[in-house]
Amino acid sequence: MQEDARAALANKLRSKRTEEIPTPLAPQKTAPGPKDPFQGAKSPVVVMDPHWAPCTPHKRIVAPEDMVRFQASPAFAEILGMIRALNESAQDRSLMDDIEESEPVKIIHEILARVAQLVKETPRSNTAASTSRFGNPEFRTFYKKLQHATDDLLQLFPCLREAEPGATQHRRARDELAIYFQESWxxxxxxxxxxxxxxxxxxxxxxxxxxxxxxLPRDAPALVLRIFWQYIELMRVIEAEYWLEPAGSHGVWGLDDYHFLPFLFGSSQLYHHSFLRPGSIHDEELVDDNAPKYMYFSCIQSINAVKTESLRWHSPMLDDISSVKTWSKVNEGMAKMYRSEVLLKLPIAQHIFFGTLLDFGVPEDEGTHTHINGHGATASAPTGVDVAGTNGHAHGPACGHGHAHGEGQASGWGDCCGIPIPSAFAAAEQAKRGPAKPLRRIPFD
Known part of the structure; x- marks a missing residue:
């Protein structure tokens, strides 16, 4: 009898605990992306009409409904087409392969070399006031020099020079080109x-x-394996020199603090490699041996140079990808992720510029949007107007949340009131100096 009472009491307690445990929510279902990551891609159409009307590029995406328009725009199709062409051109090719370079490609080399010279002429400030883990203010000096030099750099192309006969349409294109060039740095x-x-x-x-x-048919291999890689290597120098903060709170979705495309193009380089596998990134000797030849391994080497913790801790996405069996699957997955997590994410897409050459495809006077920011405030903004100037939100520097954003202290392309993310380069440098107090780790979440 006593045992029956104990059993009954135990069953009652178990039942009570079960009732107190909340039922887990059903997982959210999201619309699957296209099986082909390059679905809708189109080769860029060359503009040769001498009567085309140039305009100053500006931002057109300010609300979620604009993303639908963007996905159906000529610009989206051509961006995808450009990525597809470069990705295919990099397949099974090493950075050390012999690649034919046309005269325009050589001019782009010279332009990037002159930007590199501007960096050398503008070293970061090492004063006591600027030795934090965050961006070095001397970057602004470099950026001003870059802005002043842009027009001269673009005129290295003969067809963009003022005195070039019959190149009117190209001369008028300089202002459009300048916006994208300056925003690249x-x-x-x-x-x-x-x-x-x-x-x-x-x-x-x-x-x-x-x-x-x-x-593109002639120059694609040189554009991806020479020009794009020269740009990435120069950006690595700029990131390290000026301790640039990663834009956004997650770096680039757990791949790298700053970059995505080198992983996409880099996986294409390794598409049918005879012995290197995605898991080879965990072998330090293989990484060092192959970094000069393949973007993917060079990026891993760069990460290992500034981050001492496990790859699983600071780059869990890369760690997960390393378990994939083939590079072809990695490349396909990277292309899908770039489409969905970069091109079709509002926090990033809102910073794309549209003009005559990169066509949004929707008249600017179509109407206004109501933007709901991350804190519940609403504001209306006409399509195509970047009301915030930097973050794309429908409020100015004093965002209406009871505080103002100091210069350089906005959180990047996420919520306007987040915290800045420290530069890994600055953190590594500070660690070498032996800080008086241990640095608090920033959680990856």
Missing amino acids: GNAGRIDYGSGMELNFLCWLLLLVKLGIVQ
Whole structure:
């Protein structure tokens, strides 16, 4: 009898505990992306009409409904087409392969070399006031020099020079090209850099194709394995020199603090490799041996150089990808992720510029949108107007949340009231100096 009472009491307690445990919510279902990551991609159309009307590029995406329009726009199709062409051109090719370079490609080399010289002429400030883990203010000096030099750099192309006969349409294109070129090097206000700036460099190359300056069928291998990689290596120098903050709170979705496309193109380089596998990134000797030949391994080497913790801790996505069996699957997955997590994410897409050459495809006087920001405040903004100037929100520097944003202290392309993310380069440098107090780790969440 006593045992029956104990059993009954135990059953009652178990039943009570079960009732107190909340039923887990059903997982959210999201619409699956296309099986083909390059669905809708179109080769860039060369603009040769001498009567085309140029305009100053500006931002057109300010609300979620604009993303639908963007996905159906000529610009989206051509950006995808450009990425597809470069991705296919990199397949099974090493950075050390012999690649034919046309005269326009050599001119782009010279342009990037002159930007590198500007960096050398503008070293970061090492005063006591600027030795924090966050962006170095001397980056703004470099950026101003870059802005002043842009027009001269673009005129290295003969067809863009003022005195070139019959090149009227190209001369008028300089202002459009300048916007994308300048936006490729980071944000001077926030002193940060992310995948959106990397996308602007891709768009700059796309515009050179549309203007007929470079020819994609002929120049694609050189554009991806020479020009794009030269840009990435130069950006690594800039990131380290000025301690640029990662734009956004997650770096680039757990791949790298700053970049995405080198992983996409890098996996294409290894598409049918005879012995290197995705899991080879955990072998330090293999990484070092292959970094000069393959973007993917060079990126891993760069990460290992500034981050001492396990790859699983600071780059869990890369760690997960390393378990995939083939590079072809990695490349396909990278392309899908870039489409969904970069091109079709509002926090990044809102910073894409649209003009005559990169066509949004919707008249600017279509109407207004109501933007709901991350704190419940609403504001209306006409389509195409970047009301915030930096973050794309419908409020100004004093955001209406009871505080104002100091220069360079906005959080990047996420919520306007987040915290800045420290530069890994600055953190590594500070660790070498032996800080008086241990640095608090920033959680990856």
